[in-house]
Amino acid sequence: MSVITTFKIEYVQYLDAEGKETRNDLPAFTKDLDHMVALYKSMFSTRVFDAKAVSLQRTGKLGTYPSCLGHEAAHIGIGSAMRAEDVLAPSYRESGIQLYRGVQPREIYLYWGGDERGSDYQHEPARHDFPCAVPIATQCLHAAGSALAFKLRGEKRVAVCTLGDGGTSKGDFYGAINVAGAQNLPLVAVIINNQWAISVPRQKQSGATTLAQKGIAANLYCVQVDGNDLIAVRKTVNDALERARAGKGGSVIEAVTYRLSDHTTVDDARRYRDDREVEEAWTKEPMKRLRHWLLGKGVWDDAKEEAWKNACDRRMEDETMAYLETKTQPVTALFDYTFAQLPVDLARQREDALSREKLHG
Amino acid sequence: MSVITTFKIEYVQYLDAEGKETRNDLPAFTKDLDHMVALYKSMFSTRVFDAKAVSLQRTGKLGTYPSCLGHEAAHIGIGSAMRAEDVLAPSYRESGIQLYRGVQPREIYLYWGGDERGSDYQHEPARHDFPCAVPIATQCLHAAGSALAFKLRGEKRVAVCTLGDGGTSKGDFYGAINVAGAQNLPLVAVIINNQWAISVPRQKQSGATTLAQKGIAANLYCVQVDGNDLIAVRKTVNDALERARAGKGGSVIEAVTYRLSDHTTVDDARRYRDDREVEEAWTKEPMKRLRHWLLGKGVWDDAKEEAWKNACDRRMEDETMAYLETKTQPVTALFDYTFAQLPVDLARQREDALSREKLHG
């Protein structure tokens, strides 16, 4: 019996749950404390955005909404590591990354409020990103296809997809990393392992010790990272992006975090998971540790937090107003984006719908 | 950075290309030389069966046929390691395993000759096996589902699927091993890596150094084995079966071999692969090394080989006759196996077909 190949999975963390540095080689970007504050603010505004969405749903002003509470470090870590020219193919829960890339809160509200225009992102770089994908893991292949396009055209761009722990079970994820490995594509797949896929816990999804090791099947660069540690996520994704940009191929990053919320606003997680688990998870949540770290550095304080909170609240109020004032599309919108040009038969169906609308309203 | 988990892939070989033992711890079953001769004979008859199929196709008496030339050690290694009560879910190229488990040559000829009755295997244990699967890797999930049934019922049976190197790219394979890992199922997936998927070479399928390591994604027991070495395949599959039977979970075994033939009888491999590669592969083919080893043990000789060859030829002639004499099914056979009971509408279609048949023949 001879060993022909070996693998290892590493775990990356810089800040512990209390914001204490767990190693002394913090990445260079952490020296820029203004930037670190800006990142914290982005995490914060993501949380405010998210809470607003939940409350809109509770008051009947939004459809079902999947909260990203607890994902803030993963989101801003990914968002801030990416360059504008990169492309993002997110799943439905990754609003924070989208916001960081220029999707407007009103757009996300509009989408979950039931209007397709919410996916017609108006601002770059989000404008060239994929809309969030609901069919699990399908977005991974859109990222792989994008990565292939970049490689073929010699563009120094990277495609990033995010998916859940549940998503790692689906063939699309495996297919995407397999092609990325076979064709050396600039693809970075970030698994946001929040321990739950609706009611199914992480260990029922896979016997694998880590989800990062799934990338071994494709010979990608595989790392597990503390997904509640912004610095660790940002650094690891950054490394993966640089590898990809340099032509060194794709990565699978597992960001270990926790879904602090119900699955969506129509879910009640107490049906299937222990309150104590959630309490325990709150002690490790991502905002606190970064706040402590920034407090320690003397660049953040309660007054600043209060001011920023107010600013975020005001922003979300404005965004909410803008969303609520958006008139529903006319019935013709059912038809008008099906093809570039309306085929004859569909044009007749559109006419019918229009005249019924005039008749019955 | 801390390492949280490590993996290794081992390679198993006992006989080199010339039949020389490469290690001194040959498994116990090799002591039974009668048995070893029997296994060699099975490999031999598989090859005769296969050559006959190809020649039947060449003379217009069979449809497209995928030769298993070169797979004999893998086939008989797997077939002889399995117990009767285990279940096999093979791909289309694994006739040798099927023959070992009691499928009759006439049945396989009938199947490739275009008659569904060829999959209605008459003899146990094959009678409870799956028919060969043409849609790539789909059979892996049938094996996983069977393994789940065995586990739920507390039966000490193992489900074995075989697939090609190409098949390892398909989501069905990944899904099967993932579920097997998550649920600790008695599943043994044997990848028969013959280096080619039609015209696509192994390295275009995956960036993985070994295909065995794909099992790491599911935390299965993973081994690469010399697929031309009967002893190695038999031993490795045996170990995997015992693990599974003992409730220790599933395995991924990569048997490294070579497709010595064209992909099928309608393919011409010279279009896309180098003759030298094939010549080189012939030097490592599985029959020779086992014959040399048996010759060395003094239990085989040219006369025995000649006699066995003649016996095989006669058998295949008989089987061919039986196949060729099998009358085509009546037109009603189109309908009669669609449902357990013919629904009214379909019964009318059947009547129509029957009356047309009487009219026009």
Add this chain to the structure above:
Amino acid sequence: MAAITLVEAVAQALAYEMQHDDSVLILGEDVGINGGVFRATLGLEKRFGKQRVIDMPLDETSIAGITIGLAVQGMKPVCESQFAGFIYPMLEQISCHGARLRSRTRGRLTVPAVWRAPWGGGIHAPEHHSDANEHLFANIPGLRVVLPSSPARAYGLLLAAIRDPDPVIFFEPKRIYRLDKEEVPDDGEALPLDVCFILRDGSDVTLVTWGSQVKETLEAAHALAKEGIHAEVIDVVTLTPIDFDTIATSIAKTKHCVIVHEAPKTAGFGAEIAARVVETCLYDLLAPVERVTGPDTHMPLLRLETKYLPSVERIMDAARRTLAAS
């Protein structure tokens, strides 16, 4: 006996059959402790154990293929696709093996499995959750496609589907999951597959429908009656193999036919009904057949959802139009 909803009737049928047949088991996403996102498997894990109600990893391809493996080994798996909009990855396994293994092996191996899926729109669900794609399965030989529209039919037909030795796609119209209640005795009595159900007798026009549109169609029939138009309402229920005789008999009487369904019009299953009408009932017909369906567009997000779905108004208009045309 308390009246129960359609989704409760599904749960009741599952429980009955699991109680009476050890080989029945449930697998899917979130079917265990969570009881399914619609609670169709509520309480079953607790009652029958994790061995018989199995939460699967999130991969529809796997779930479909494993269902086939289980069925071949003599189990009677009831597999849930969480929404019909997520059933697509199951198609290769269902079409190539589930519906074909009996034929492929000349009856040696069979697949007594049921694939359940909450189906259709109308509950303001997120994107991709509202597909009505029964047509996808209706052209696959060897498969039954069943779509009940009342608690009693859901109960009786799910029992029939599980007991049937062949594979069944069992779509559940989730818009009416909790709409109406009726008393459904838990007596294990199956209802017949492969037959249409006449829900209302009438002499003037035959309204043919299935799934959640049964509701609007019955309402339309009721309202039409006030105008003196007597509509016969047929719930097709088992789309394939189809019982066209019942429809033909009705049309022989009414001479007029309107077909109602939620899926897009072109190549929806309504086309098959209309085709059979023109093949079989042409001389009975006094006016063109009408189809009231979703348009040939994607189900929109929730703000426009009701504009997409066939309405009582549209059904009534179509009925009046076909009567006026004769």
Add this chain to the structure above:
Amino acid sequence: MAAITLVEAVAQALAYEMQHDDSVLILGEDVGINGGVFRATLGLEKRFGKQRVIDMPLDETSIAGITIGLAVQGMKPVCESQFAGFIYPMLEQISCHGARLRSRTRGRLTVPAVWRAPWGGGIHAPEHHSDANEHLFANIPGLRVVLPSSPARAYGLLLAAIRDPDPVIFFEPKRIYRLDKEEVPDDGEALPLDVCFILRDGSDVTLVTWGSQVKETLEAAHALAKEGIHAEVIDVVTLTPIDFDTIATSIAKTKHCVIVHEAPKTAGFGAEIAARVVETCLYDLLAPVERVTGPDTHMPLLRLETKYLPSVERIMDAARRTLAAS
């Protein structure tokens, strides 16, 4: 100019478009050095390089999803499914994203992709290789389904499909891949999508068909002419969006209609044609519409294959029957 076969016309169209549009690329299984198992991409890797003719790992789900990613990034991918019988794993990606991204993003992202697949039976291929499943795609909004039946139409329509800004499923009837040759100038002239082609004028009966059955239908029309029955033959070609006006005009003239296709009858695309006939042309019709199709069973292995496929005899019988009925 030498006459070429249908499969050569496919290769010619691919080469033309790759030559004239840098964003066109090909991906699939064995499309590279092997030129595809039917040689539809023969010589293209050599001519345009491995960057534009890409052999993919063997996973249809991946290939379909990557095609979408490429298309969104501004490429014009032509994706091959090696056989229509292996296209099922592509369905989720095609239905949920390929056909929907334009609508999902209100036109921000589009998918100018073509999915090609050798389609149908009749070449004595192994199990699962002969599916005729065009109906699967015909009920999906936002998608074109095209099925050419001659070298010239294959060439012109494939060019049109690649240039079209929306996704197209392009099925190629492999039974007639090499059957007839015709001269097809390599002039880059596309043919129009979304229109039926009238292949033969006639006054007595309208024969509507597509794909390989065009051959038998034309032969039947020819033979019927000898009996004094003048059949009009319409090749639908683009199944969706359908050009029904051409069919309606013909039926207005002939008063009789026979629909011919290879797929199983129930919920096959012929149902849609028949449905439109009874919706639109009822008063023109003098006799029931007939469908000549495969039965509602699986395509058998090769020994019974010809018993499955619609024959010239059956088409003629149906035409005679519909005329006798009026």
